[in-house]
Amino acid sequence: MAKHPNGTPVPAERGPSPVAVTDSRNRQLRDFRISVTDRCNFRCVYCMPKQIFGRDFEFMERADLLTFEEITRLARIAVAHGVEKIRLTGGEPLLRKGLEELVRMLAALRTPDGREVDIALTTNGSALAVKAQSLKDAGLKRVTVSLDSLDDETFKAVNDVDFPVAKVLAGIEAAHEVGLGPIKIDMVVKRGQNDQDIVPMAAHFKGSPYILRFIEFMDVGSTNGWKMEEVVPSAEVISAINAELPLVEVAANYHGETSARWRYRDGGGEIGVISSVTQSFCHSCTRVRVSTEGKLFTCLFATDGHDLRALLRGGCSDDELSTVMAGIWRERTDRYSELRTATTHEIRAGKKKIEMSYIGG
Numbered sequence: 603m604a605k606h607p608n609g610t611p612v613p614a615e616r617g618p619s620p621v622a623v624t625d626s627r628n629r630q631l632r633d634f635r636i637s638v639t640d641r642c643n644f645r646c647v648y649c650m651p652k653q654i655f656g657r658d659f660e661f662m663e664r665a666d667l668l669t670f671e672e673i674t675r676l677a678r679i680a681v682a683h684g685v686e687k688i689r690l691t692g693g694e695p696l697l698r699k700g701l702e703e704l705v706r707m708l709a710a711l712r713t714p715d716g717r718e719v720d721i722a723l724t725t726n727g728s729a730l731a732v733k734a735q736s737l738k739d740a741g742l743k744r745v746t747v748s749l750d751s752l753d754d755e756t757f758k759a760v761n762d763v764d765f766p767v768a769k770v771l772a773g774i775e776a777a778h779e780v781g782l783g784p785i786k787i788d789m790v791v792k793r794g795q796n797d798q799d800i801v802p803m804a805a806h807f808k809g810s811p812y813i814l815r816f817i818e819f820m821d822v823g824s825t826n827g828w829k830m831e832e833v834v835p836s837a838e839v840i841s842a843i844n845a846e847l848p849l850v851e852v853a854a855n856y857h858g859e860t861s862a863r864w865r866y867r868d869g870g871g872e873i874g875v876i877s878s879v880t881q882s883f884c885h886s887c888t889r890v891r892v893s894t895e896g897k898l899f900t901c902l903f904a905t906d907g908h909d910l911r912a913l914l915r916g917g918c919s920d921d922e923l924s925t926v927m928a929g930i931w932r933e934r935t936d937r938y939s940e941l942r943t944a945t946t947h948e949i950r951a952g953k954k955k956i957e958m959s960y961i962g963g
């Protein structure tokens with residue numbers, strides 16, 4: 603019998619009828635991202651701007667959120683269909699009460715051939731110093747921490763709640779100490795906001811155990827006032843760093859890796875760039891996303907999701923749910939980033955995109 607990290611034997615949980623599924627563009631289902639809360643203690647200007655997500659904003663009622671049992675049920679079915687990685691996100695996932703219990707439940711899942719599932723978390727790091735150990739004990743494997751600057755003034759201008767850099771750094775260190783690695787640090791680069799911090803961030807994390815990744819500011823959602831001029835193309839990021847800290851390109855770790863990897867010539871570790879805008883990776887996108895209230899989305903830029911909560915709460919059997927989820931994936935045609943210009947036009951013409959804080963990264 604498999605063992606929990608704390609040594610307790612856990613029964614291996616296998617889902618119904620294991621069948622790998624492939625979509626209409628021959629992309630296999632591999633990653634399952636679940637948003638566990640739509641709330642956040644930050645108000646990052648590119649994600650949850652205060653003008654929209656202010657005091658009067660109505661977040662979801664508790665009864666509307668998927669329960670841990672419901673999430674685990676969906677995850678178990680997804681794993682039977684080929685999912686090998688589960689990422690918890692939000693909103694800020696560490697705000698979801700008792701999250702460790704969910705991690706524990708997900709950590710008991712096994713792939714059809716009996717392997718553990720890779721359970722990861724994306725967080726703003728604000729509560730990581732307090733929670734790192736309990737998350738590790740529950741079976742969490744890795745964390746990705748978002749950090750957009752090392753300069754307090756810039757960072758506070760981004761998070762818009764006066765949150766200091768030092769507390770996030772303390773969270774990262776705590777996560778490293780308990781073994782939640784390899785830890786990735788994600789920096790969303792927005793021109794005029796934090797682009798002056800590209801090289802200082804690279805220099806700070808060079809030679810550390812952490813992998814810094816630069817993410818292009820994306821046109822997700824409808825509230826962040828995205829403009830192409832504010833996107834700093836990854837090529838520009840690489841060239842700025844390379845001028846001071848010489849780099850060489852590295853091959854991808856696996857098919858479908860979203861981040862292009864570079865390493866320092868002098869052996870000071872590696873960095874990554876995620877070029878969601880300037881170089882789409884739709885051709886290898888293997889991710890399904892489930893929102894906090896159980897809608898399934900096959901693309902970050904979708905306008906509509908499939909209501910799985912209605913099925914979960916309407917008495918569907920595992921086999922029925924499994925058929926529905928596999929069917930949605932098989933029919934998937936999404937490639938928003940490849941078609942960005944045309945689709946953006948259509949969206950401006952009326953359709954509302956989902957928000958990043960609603961579906962997670």
Ligand code: SAM
Nearest residue numbers: 649692693694724725726748819820958962963
């Ligand atoms: N609150 C957690 C955090 O910040 O890590 C998890 C949820 S957050 C929505 C996930 C990731 O999406 C973060 O790294 C965040 O920086 C990124 N993100 C949010 N809005 C974005 C945008 N418009 N473009 C690119 N990345 C974005």
Ligand code: SF4
Nearest residue numbers: 642644646649693726
């Ligand atoms: Fe919150 Fe993460 Fe969005 Fe920032 S990026 S507002 S931390 S959900």
Ligand code: SF4
Nearest residue numbers: 884887901902938939
């Ligand atoms: Fe995947 Fe949609 Fe992003 Fe393309 S645009 S990489 S299909 S989430």
